[in-house]
Amino acid sequence: MPVYSIFGLNIESDIQLPAITSEGTDIQITIRQQAIDNQLFNNELIKSSQPSNNNPYIPVSYQQNNELWFCVENIASFYVGYGNLILYQPEEGAEQQDILLYLLGTCLGIIMHQRGSLVLHANAIQVEDGCIIFMGKSGQGKSTLAAGFLQAGCSILTDDLTVINHNMQVEPAIPQLKLWDDSIKRLGIKQENGKRINLHQTKFNFSLSTGFCKQALPIRAIYELNVHQENTFKFERIFGMKKFIPLRCHTYRKFYLAGLGLTKQHLKLCANLAAQVNITRLSRPAKPFMLNEMIQAIKQDLAQQFVA
Known part of the structure; x- marks a missing residue:
């Protein structure tokens, strides 16, 4: 998979990103398409409240500091884990640009929080x-x-x-x-x-x-x-x-x-x-x-x- 440089990190992705490519071989974050289900969480799920203007993504699940899963209707389900892994499962008919909007926004933002950045x-x-x-x-x-x-x-x-x-x-x-x-x-x-x-x-x-x-x-x-x-x-x-x-x-x-x-x-x-x-x-x-x-x-x- 191509490797990109974003936020000083090497990011390997199976979906093309509008980012600068990297020659680095040390991969810190991987983005790939994969089926997502609750088996990614080993412990009891903690569900978020209903959608609001501040949190339009539902449902949302958490496990300690390490994992988050959220779903955007008609676009995709997303999983962000351990500061190094982003998974996405597109909905049927979803546009790639819509998926990228969340991968490069919410998902990368969450993973950088997990990695200890402000x-x-x-x-x-x-x-x-x-x-x-x-x-x-x-x-x-x-x-x-x-x-x-x-x-x-x-x-x-x-x-x-x-x-x-x-x-x-x-x-x-x-x-x-x-x-x-x-x-x-x-x-x-x-x-x-x-x-x-x-x-x-x-x-x-x-x-x-x-x-x-x-x-x-x-x-x-x-x-x-x-x-x-x-x-x-x-x-x-x-x-x-x-x-x-x-x-x-x-x-x-x-x-x-x-x-x-x-x-x-x-x-x-x-x-x-x-x-x-x-x-x-x-x-x-x-x-x-x-x-x-x-x-x-x-x-x-x-x-x-x-x-x-």
Whole structure:
């Protein structure tokens, strides 16, 4: 099977991934198609609650820290185990791009949690010899902002799913950027250069042949993106224990951590990061989306943070 480099790991997969191929022979994670049933769990299953906006996948089962199984209707069943194995069993008629959406999102996010990394719902871009992270809820402008920095000459490190290693560095993800159609128009990008992520959303994947950083980088700063009704940009530095709150809030697929027994580990990882990196809440005007002005405001804020 082909081997890919994602998050600093060699991943062997029987389904083609939009990732950089690796020459490595030491395989850390395997992705393969296989029939999935409850026999993968040796102990009593712990079922999740009914579907909600935060947890749309049902049913979900856990066993200690090691295994998770979830099912997405009309797409596939997925199994993530021991930080090194992802299995998928497609439903009849499922589209490959839908399966990839969950393999490269939820499944990889869970497996990186299992491997002891801090995983954020965030984008990261290279700035000089380090990187800055933009985290926030969907619709706050993370990918649009990252694309704006890309057009300004910066490189993308991660999109949507950001993995922070034990050295407080962000690991390079997949050379792509996902953008909604309104962001594509705002950025002046040709929509035909992207690939629709699935048949149900007007969101497109753009491969990055250039402008992708392939090495892990230390974190210079973190911004939590927010929208307000004022007509100015507002930067609010977060201090002390309050820094923990946005890290917890924007943890990727955090609703799985308790069932996996990873809550204690996650709290420690958040505390370590909060102690070492500046976190700033950045509120922007709701309309219009002043992208270029926002980029300049962030550059000025960064300069003030690191003034000698």
